[in-house]
Amino acid sequence: MMKYTEDHEWLRVEGDLVVVGITEHAATQLGDVVFVELPEPETMVATGDEVVVIESVKAASDILAPVDGEIVEVNDKLSDKPGLVNDDATGDAWFFKMKIDDMSVLGAFMSEDEYNDLIG
Amino acid sequence: MADLKRTGLYDLHVELGAKMVPFAGYEMPVQYPLGVMKEHLHCRAHVGLFDVGHMGQVILRPKDSMDALVAGLEAMMPVAVAGLAEGRQRYGLFTNDQGGIIDDLMFANRGDHFFLVVNAGCRDGDIALMREKLADVAEVIEVMDRGLLAVQGPGAEAALASLVPDVAAMRFMDVITVDTVFGALWISRSGYTGEDGFEVSVPDVEGFTRSLLALEGVEMIGLGARDSLRLEAGLCLYGHDMTEETTPAEAALGWAIPKARREGARAGGFPGADVILAQLADGPARLRVGLRPETRAPMREGVELFDREEGGEAVGRVTSGGFGPSVEVPIAMGYVPRALAGDGTQLWGEVRGKRLPVSVFPLPFRPSNYKR
CATH class of the missing domain: 2.40.30.110 (Aminomethyltransferase beta-barrel domains)
Known part of the structure; x- marks a missing residue:
């Protein structure tokens, strides 16, 4: 089950990890992505920290950590193929996986229906 | 987007699904559904159409003689205006007393007058400046009833020639006038993408644009790709790569300043000449x-x-x-x-x-x- 943030990120639980990416809506708004700067694995982050930079043909945008936790894995494929963000935003183009203390915080995020209402 | 002006292609942009943004006082298409990357590549491979109707179109009609107007323009710009043959266009620069660039522009000798295309953001200032500096030699007429469309890309000649056969004989920087069902077209073989192409001043800009769009391989291109195309071509964007604080020598535009304006009878005599000529001689x-x-x-x-x-x-x-x-x-x-x-x-x-x-x-x- 996917959860969504107001910053147009999606979160998916995978075992004891949370996988984070951006939505197709966000990818469309950004335009063609030409560069993704990923964090180092094993980095502790707090909610709202700027953890990823996405450069599209138009501008640079920050991706914020949606929750407190540790980034344990990043998607190196995006370094060579940043265009994956446009081609497969909710699949292959995940940004990082986080380990968080308390999975229940995910309950506060939007469901797919709620997110679809947000983007109208 | 109140207070923003619209070009004659506004309705077409919206119909085509363009994303409209404020630019130089106009509501302009930054991209169409194709997106910046594909629009850019399309223009390099086929034909791209650019609405440049926000740019200023100005006619300078001589009061006494073309010669007096030529001299007036050479007193405003470090480039050669004298010697520009009828039916030809050149790149020009207005400079200030410090040698800074007020605007860059294209000017064409159309026989009994000059036709200028200036940057949208500089238009009002340019017109005021010309009305002041050319007061004795020319009437400065802002052209308000025409659109401006750039037709760019390797297929530009074939596409435009299917509507206007005369363009096939034009060379880079030629200008011609052709009467068509869209009104009298003022066409130059030029552009700002690094590709072959044309800029067309046209009364019925929507009809003309729709006729071109109906052809195979022709797409509208937004401001986003216009920017990446001109950057790859190494062309300056006014307000960014050149400003009133940068001189033509610093902006590496010395190629636009011929020997005749550097030495001899027509040397100098333009605003900032001492600064610009010293920099060209010694290096900025x-x-x-x-x-x-x-x-x-x-x-x-x-x-x-x-x-x-x-x-x-x-x-x-x-x-x-x-x-x-x-x-x-x-x-x-x-x-x-x-x-x-x-x-x-x-x-x-x-x-x-x-x-x-x-x-x-x-x-x-x-x-x-x-x-x-």
């Missing part, structure tokens, strides 16, 4: 150069440039930068001290607090395809 302290970031991270306008990886003061700044869809790498332009302006010079650009390697690169990033 800083120069506009091409920059090729060596990582995949684009270096955009405002990125500071350093001559070392750590410490030291910034030696220069990026004035335009982004990703070049045709060259498939990040590209930029900026100003650096002359000693650091040689091709291949190693520099570092500070992106988000990190100094990333970037080297000086010869412009253009991609060879241009003009029909000389």
Whole structure:
């Protein structure tokens, strides 16, 4: 089950990890992505920290950590193929996986229906 | 978007699903559903149409003689106006007393008058300046009842010639007038993409544009791709790569200033001549150069440039930068001290607090395809 943030990120639980990416809506708004700067694995982050930079043909945008936790894995494929963000935003183009203390915080995020209402 | 003006193609842009943004006082299409990357590549491979109706179109009609108007224009610009044959166009620059660039423009000799195309953001200032400086020699007429469409790309000649056969005989920087069902077209073989192409001043701009769009391989291209196309072609964007604080010599536009304005009877006599001619003779302290970031991270306008990886003061700044869809790498332009302006010079650009390697690169990033 996917959860969504107001910053147009999606979160998916995978075992004891949370996988984070951006939505197709966000990818469309950004335009063609030409560069993704990923964090180092094993980095502790707090909610709202700027953890990823996405450069599209138009501008640079920050991706914020949606929750407190540790980034344990990043998607190196995006370094060579940043265009994956446009081609497969909710699949292959995940940004990082986080380990968080308390999975229940995910309950506060939007469901797919709620997110679809947000983007109208 | 109240208070913003619209070009004659506004309804068509909306119909085509363009994303409209404010630009130089106009609501303009930044991209169409195709997107910036594909629009850019399409223009390089086929034909792209650009609404440039926000740019200023100005007629200068001589009061007494063309000769007096020519002299008046040479007193405003460091370029050669005398000797421009009827039916030909040149690149020009208005300068200020400090040698700074007030605007860059195209001017055409159309026999009994000159026709100018100036930047949208500079239009009102340019017109006021011309009305002041050319008061005795010309009537300055702002053309309000025509659109302006750029037709660019390797297929531009074939596409436009299917509507207007006369264009096939034109060479780069020729200008002609042709009567058509869309009204009298004022056509120049020029553009700002590095591709062969035309700029067409046209009364019925919507009808004309729709007729071209109906042809195979013709797409509308937005401002986003217009910017990446001109950056790959190494062309300056006014307000970014050149301003009132940069001179033609610093902006590496010395090619536009011929020998006749540097020495002899017509030398100088334009605003800032002492500064500009001294810089052309001795070399300016800083120069506009091409920059090729060596990582995949684009270096955009405002990125500071350093001559070392750590410490030291910034030696220069990026004035335009982004990703070049045709060259498939990040590209930029900026100003650096002359000693650091040689091709291949190693520099570092500070992106988000990190100094990333970037080297000086010869412009253009991609060879241009003009029909000389």
